[in-house]
Amino acid sequence: MDYGVREPARLGRTQLLDGRRLGWAEWGPADGTPVLLCPGAATSRWLGFGGGVVDSTGIRLISVDRPGLGASDPAPGRTLTSWAADIRHLIQDRALRAPSAVGFSQGAPFALALAANGLVNAVAVVSGSDELAHPRFTYTLTPQVRDMVDAVAADPDAAEASFASFGRADTLWDLITTTSPEADRAVYTEPVFQHAFRRAMDEAFSQSPAGYARDTVLAMDRWPFDPADIAVPADLWYGQQDTSPVHSPDLGESLAQMIPTATRHLLPAVAGSLLWTHAEAVLRTLVAHVR
Known part of the structure; x- marks a missing residue:
């Protein structure tokens, strides 16, 4: 089965105003419609999607490593707001005209932060994490996720240190493959996909676990923006068989009610795993908003 993972067509790093660099990978035509990808937890720019779709649809897919992961320099204490500022510069520097964004799993709040800050013309959340610290989820989180949310609320620095001590590519790979439903395991363990996934995870931790730990703190904390302020089209994609405890507990139902668009x-x-099993639908729906 071909799940659309391909070698990047282009790799690079963009220097920010403070001297840090953001690493990125691209697929599709260099003059195509730009789509920024915010990858899931503990992965990096190496794992794209829609490899069999981007050329025929004229999409320029750009996956960006968050600071401290992969090829992006660390930014201790970074926030979702500072992430949006980094991407604002990337968009300007690389002349990405009218970009849209996709956020997969833990990449969802990062993609929504771009939409809330007016940096993209449309956004797609795919199997996305939600604002897990929001009161609407007080009684619906699993005990393990509730403990993580409470730890971040009580002492974010201590929580971040704890996440860093846990963060290892092998540990997280074992967690994913042992807790995922069979439909997802079939995707993740397909040999070509597994190679791409493991390489993306290995690169994510190539500097240290600090980038992963900071991402996890931001995912478990309150968002610094109001989803009601998002004014661009927002597609929320969920599979009803998704059992991940760190994805949206209600599969995007309440988030869809909060985002007017x-x-x-x-x-x-x-x-x-619908980012890979339904890549064409996600991408065609997204770019239809901006074309």
Whole structure:
């Protein structure tokens, strides 16, 4: 089965105003419609999606490593707001005209931060994490996730140190493959996909676990923006068979009600890996908003 993972067409790093560099990978035509990808937890720019779609649809897919992961320099204490500032510079420096964004899993709040800050013309959340610290989820989180949210609220620095001590590519790979439903495991362990996934994870931790730990703190904390302020089209894609405890507990239902421009796509026979199993639908729906 071909899940659309391909070698990047282009790799590079963009220098920011403070001297840090952001690493990125691209697929598709260099003059195509730009789509920024915010990858999932503990992965890096190496794992793209829609490799069999981007050329035929004229999409320039750009996956960006968050600071401290992969090829992006660290930014201790970074926030979702500072992330948006970094991407603002990347968009200007690389002349990405009218970009849109995709956020997969833990990349969702990072993509939504771009939309809330007016940096993209459309956004897609795919099997996305939600604002887990929001009161609407007080009674619906699993005990383990509730403990993580409470730890960040009580002492974010201590929580970050704890996440760093846990963060290892092998540890997280074992967690993913042992807790995912069979529909997702079939995707993740397919040999070509597994090689790409493991390489992306290995590069994510190539500097240290600090980038992963900071990402996790931001994912477990309150968001510094109001989803109600998002004014661009927002597609929320979820599979009804998704069992991940760190994805949206209600599969995007309440988030869709909070974002005035949201359309929720709930696929009944699909699990959390739909970024790769339904890449064409995600991308065609997204770019239709900006073309």
